[in-house]
Amino acid sequence: MTTQVTEHRSSPAARTVLYVVLTIIAVVWLIPSLGLLVTSFRHLEDINQTGWWNVLLHPGAANLTLQNYAQVTGIDKAGAGAGVDLGNAILNSIAVTIPATVIPIFIAALAAYGFAWMKFPGRAFFFIIVIALLVVPLQIALIPVLRLYIKAHVAGTFVGIWFAHTAFGLPLAIYIMYTYISSIPRDIFESAFVDGANHFTIFTRLIIPLSIPALASFAIFQFLWVWNDLLVALVFLGSTAGVQVLTVQLLNMVGAYGTDWQLLTAGAFISMIFPLAVFFSLQRYFVRGLLAGSVKG
């Protein structure tokens, strides 16, 4: 409604200016990413000879290739970029991200249900700790946890990083889930209890299905967070060969192939495919999660 009212008020000239200015802003925002995408399909000689925008200006003369992608994924093992194997890093990122997304959702849903619908000693105390931990910088935890991990021989393992990500994601997950679960009407539970259900059946049969929107919002949030994370991956997997995730591999590539733009751009774009796909297909849930959880630090 707001839109229509304000649209009536603006003059046609003002409205044209609005569209032009917004188009310019959107194009400016897009240009850096476009440069990366175009460059990732060009030969190194072309990249160094002419700016990437020439491909858009003279599309007929563009000489594009998929070679760069073959090189960074290890399909083409010869030539520049030998030793870069993002194919492996993609698998590692998947192996880290899926459990590190599902495990915290499950544990947080349990905890949120407990906080919302059970009475037990220390309930308020523990919940205050959860809220306080929402903005705590991760840096505070890394050194002690890494030391314990080294002692327990889980530094450099998937298991180690799953639990680190799970714990670091929990405060936000519990907060989002608590807000949602505590707003489910009490009558639903009471009739279930009368029918003889206990907390476990209520949780699996009622709470999980009813909370799907909140679960989905947090899942997308946590997926993007873990997939894009550099700090936790560097600390807990970083120096171990074979388990490095995409972000760590990309950082290494910047150091080793700083001017091989054909490799850097193709590698960077590969790391963005999954998050962009998730983002564009599930934007609605992501926005909802952001609105609910923008207290996270």
Add this chain to the structure above:
Amino acid sequence: MIAGPLIVIGVLVVGFIFLKDSSAPKLVIVVVAIIWGVGGTVALYLLAATYVSKLRLSSQRKIAPVIFVGPAVVLLGFFLVYPTIETLYLSFFDATSSKFVGLKNYVFALTDPSMTESFRNNALWLVLGTGFAVLFGLIIAAMAERTKRWFELTVKSLIFMPMAISMVGASIIWLFVYAYRPPGNPQIGILNAVWAALGGEPVAWLLKGPLNTLLLIVILVWIQTGFAMIILSAALKGVPTDLLDAGSIDGANELQIFFRITIPYIRGTIIMVTTTIVIFTLKVFDIVLTMTGGNYGTQVIANAYYAQEFQSFQPGRASAIAIILLILVTPVMWYNLRNFRGQTEAFK
């Protein structure tokens, strides 16, 4: 009765050993890892649920909360609460973590030239990065709201998109924007190409302080404007129409309505968005590490922490920096707690 848990625990142990020292093909390991991690968590819950459900109702009431809240409390205690205390302790010890040095690490963290540079840069990041992200977010949200729906959605999607990618990826995008070739060579970075077209000599942007810090802040603004825009856009749509109509009946023009009615109405959201970006900015380290490694005068607190711990092997100093970061966020923590207590009925 006993077989169930033994089988579950046995499978979990075998799975763990397989994952730790396996030479199987990567794809097999990844699939096993996902099944083990996800399935193991669910299996442990189902096991607990089955056993507790068999108990008498009065004991069930006592044990059920432990099963629901227990895992989260244990994880948070182990991964966040205990390490915070340990970090505080380590911050009073030297590089070997065995010799007590009093406040020496804090003196370093607050007075060393590399650290004062970090604090100065972080102040710039906080003021300019957060300021422009919120300002652009607000302006774009307000403008987009006045356009046709398909246009609004397209513009917002494009500006929101950088939120989805990693900061390492974003940094590579911008490394290419800022790319520099010596004069006489074709400029392939778009900033130098534009600069040269305007008649300037090519500049090695990232080596030139203090300009380089501003150029790194541009990346943050590029990422965070979308966040501010989405949240503020939702808030703008929540401003009641009759309030805006009342303004226009009273003869106010659009700008007056925006500043006198809309802005005060969404003030709470603006504060919330600003706080969130401030905290994000305080901890930003990926951009600096990827773009300059903290060199050429671009160091920031979060990267100084990383450099002290993992490059200089000074856990005492790194811990002191971490504690300072924690202290810097405590006002927000306090605000969240107060806010939450006001909101919820359940804990009164």
